[in-house]
Amino acid sequence: MPRWSTRGLPSTERPPARSLPPAWRSRAAAAAPALLGLVLGALALGPALGPGFVLRYDMVFVPDPPVVLAGQGFPRAVPSDLVVALLAAVLPAQAVQKAILLGIFVLAASGAAALVPSGGLGPRLAAAAFYAWNAYLAQRLLLGQWALLLGVAGLPWAVRAVVRGGRLRLALALVPAAVGGFQAMLVSALTVLAVAAALPAGAPAAGDPAVGPAGGTPAPGTRARPRSPWAARLRRVGETAAVLGVLSLPWMVPALLSGATTDPAGVDAFAARADGPLGVAGSLLGLGGIWNAHAVVPGQESWWSAGVRLLLAAVAVWGFVRLRGAVPYRTGLAAAAGAGLGVALLGVLAPGALKALIGWWPGFGPLRDGQLHLAPLVLLQALGLAGAVRLLAPRGAGTAGTAGATGATGATGATGAAGTVGAAGVAAAVAVAVPVLVLPTFALGAFGRLEAVDYPDEWRHVQRIVNTDPAGGALVSLPWGAHRAFAWNGGRVVLDPATKLFARRVVWNDELLVGTPGGGRIRVASEDPLAREAGEALRGEPSGRAAALARLGVRYVLEQSSDNTLQGGVTVFAGRELRLIRLS
Structure with missing residues (x-):
């Protein structure tokens, strides 16, 4: 068989370059955020993935954990400890811990990407990378609060479930937070209730029989009937609150029966603190500000780190404001992020008021650690960074993953498609690299602070x-x-x-x-x-x-x-x- 060469042939006579079938490209693009989360998780955990257990502050896993119910005192590890014990009855306990830690990164990255309104791969990877690699996640992980981070990782999926409608869908999306317990459910409740309340008046209420269980089209055999927009919104919020309430029962009932008390002095102990030269407000806007100095990522207190994180936050907020298209969660998420930031500042600006609330009712105790309520702001910045990438990337780069799906005819079309894909690849690579480069010392277990x-x-x-x-x-x-x-x-x-x-x-x-x-x-x-x-x-x-x-x-x-x-x-x-x- 003669060997053919394309050298010297006109570009229109060269055989088309081989590429993956469109269906394969679509599956690869869909799986890319989860794979990115897995890679970032492995990079962040580093030595923590070796044989043994990672033991740091609240992160306590033990060999052969017993299956026991919560004792007295506030149930901070309910039902997370029970779930770990049940899983450890099937798998080695140290394998359970590593799977949970890696799962946090995978769930966070894939969920943030799923919320991006643009179908382009570059913006989706930007949101995935930022939501799985930021100061908030790093500090909470160094404090050992893996149960809280389960809820934070599942937060994008919960927002998506509220928008799409359906009680069962929302309940499934909130399972990570339900496993995490009271802190995870609190930050989830703050976000999903705000999103449910702020959805456009015409959006379907979850489970409304007039629109079907998924909240899209009328169910077979039913007739759409007019409903007051405010009544539909009230019903949506009520059903969302009901789902949250049911999933909170495993920790809420023991909390009410425990007889535990809350010391108002915790307001001063757990208030947000400056972890850099920009003060408390600057630290919080950069998603830091945790009360424990030993949970700060190495080098985070430098002018360079604080300044770049604040600049990235400004770009992300700008990108979120500029989001276009069908983004029904935008108002609700913005309200939740603002409320979370307000709670974080409450212990700094008005500690006396918070102490009075806790003294009146210990149930206000979770507001002491205000910085943990920044979770919706983290998600807002992740989605805003995706919007900024879409706006700032070369024209056509935001639609990577769809370019070339229909093929190009002629030299000009082939060159244009290749240029678009090349620009998209560069934009996606930069979007993924920026969060890591802004906080590089989170890698390798925060330089050995996490180790098995x-x-x-x-x-x-x-x-x-x-x-x-x-x-x-x-x-x-x-x-x-x-x-x-x-x-x-x-x-x-x-x-x-x-x-x-x-x-x-x-x-x-x-x-x-x-x-x-x-x-x-x-x-x-x-x-x-x-x-x-x-x-x-x-x-x-x-x-x-x-x-x-x-x-x-x-x-x-x-x-x-x-x-x-x-x-x-x-x-x-x-x-x-x-x-x-x-x-x-």
């Missing part, structure tokens, strides 16, 4: 002793403080793992000491009534502490081997790090 380690064998040994004991009674964890810093965990601060390790009530000191920029400390009182009683017993005479704890229903005390808090009881295990004492 394994528990020493004695932790598993103590766990087996306690969990195989059929006798009832609680376990008190000592030393009497909420957090630990183990040498085998690289000295990283983490919530006491004993709180998750045992299949019985664990009593621990949930009182917090939070440092202030001036070097002082703010004490936030314990929320658990039983913990307060145990604290009183431990402040008594050493010879009477064991008996006082036993009267409270305590069977075991777990303490550091170097401690000598108790006198009495039977030592059933003594290792290099841990000692387990049985009181009854």
